[in-house]
Amino acid sequence: MADVKYVEATRLYPGNPIPAVNRLDLDVNDGEFMVLVGPSGSGKTTALRMLAGLEDVDEGEVRIGGEDVTNKPPKDRDIAMVFQNYALYPHMTVAENMGFALKLKHVSKDQRLERVKEAARLLDLEPYLDRKPKALSGGQRQRVAMGRAIVREPSVFLMDEP
Numbered sequence: 232m233a234d235v236k237y238v239e240a241t242r243l244y245p246g247n248p249i250p251a252v253n254r255l256d257l258d259v260n261d262g263e264f265m266v267l268v269g270p271s272g273s274g275k276t277t278a279l280r281m282l283a284g285l286e287d288v289d290e291g292e293v294r295i296g297g298e299d300v301t302n303k304p305p306k307d308r309d310i311a312m313v314f315q316n317y318a319l320y321p322h323m324t325v326a327e328n329m330g331f332a333l334k335l336k337h338v339s340k341d342q343r344l345e346r347v348k349e350a351a352r353l354l355d356l357e358p359y360l361d362r363k364p365k366a367l368s369g370g371q372r373q374r375v376a377m378g379r380a381i382v383r384e385p386s387v388f389l390m391d392e393p
Contacts, residue, residue: 233296233309233386235259235282240291242277251277254291261296276314279389283310295387310387311380319364319375325351326360329378343382350378 235258242252252274259265267275280286282293284305292301300308319328329350330343338346351357354374364372380388 232262232388234261234294235387236294237278237282238292238294240278240281240288240293242274242281242286243289250289252281276391279312279391282308282387283312283389284308308387309385310389311383311385312389312391313373313376313380314389314391317373317376319372319379321364324361324363325356325367325375325378328364328375329382332379332383346382346384347378350381353381354378 237255237257239254239256240252241250241254243250255274255278257278267278269275277286281288282295284300284303288301292299294300295308295310320331323331326344326347329347333343333346347360348357351360354377356371356374356378359367359371359375364375367375377390
């Protein structure tokens with residue numbers, strides 16, 4: 232994992248005089264688990280999306296591992312995300328869903344299987360690896376989405392109401 236820093240990070244939406252995120256200063260140390268809590272509309276999701284590169288940072292900056300990533304595209308930030316609206320591939324098993332990003336990165340089949348099994352153990356999904364998403368409960372599907380992010384071993388792991 233890596234440290235994350237917001238430096239007076241601001242997000243403004245056109246036509247709205249009130250910033251969605253206003254001069255956010257926040258440090259999250261390497262290995263730390265941090266939770267943003269606040270009422271609906273307070274900018275929690277917007278702040279996460281700014282870190283992920285899915286929302287612009289209109290003022291200030293966002294840093295990951297000491298590097299300014301404010302203008303870097305999402306694909307270059309080494310972030311795994313599990314957002315409230317997750318999507319699983321219905322035609323793939325749990326194991327295939329969890330290992331899909333690794334397959335796209337040409338990670339060996341043995342290494343993919345090892346990472347998937349370890350994440351499944353952590354998330355209590357081992358009995359379900361051969362099932363398809365339609366055969367899972369909502370909570371199990373959420374854990375599969377989390378497992379898909381965990382197996383990537385990202386620098387930053389974001390969860391928004393998973």
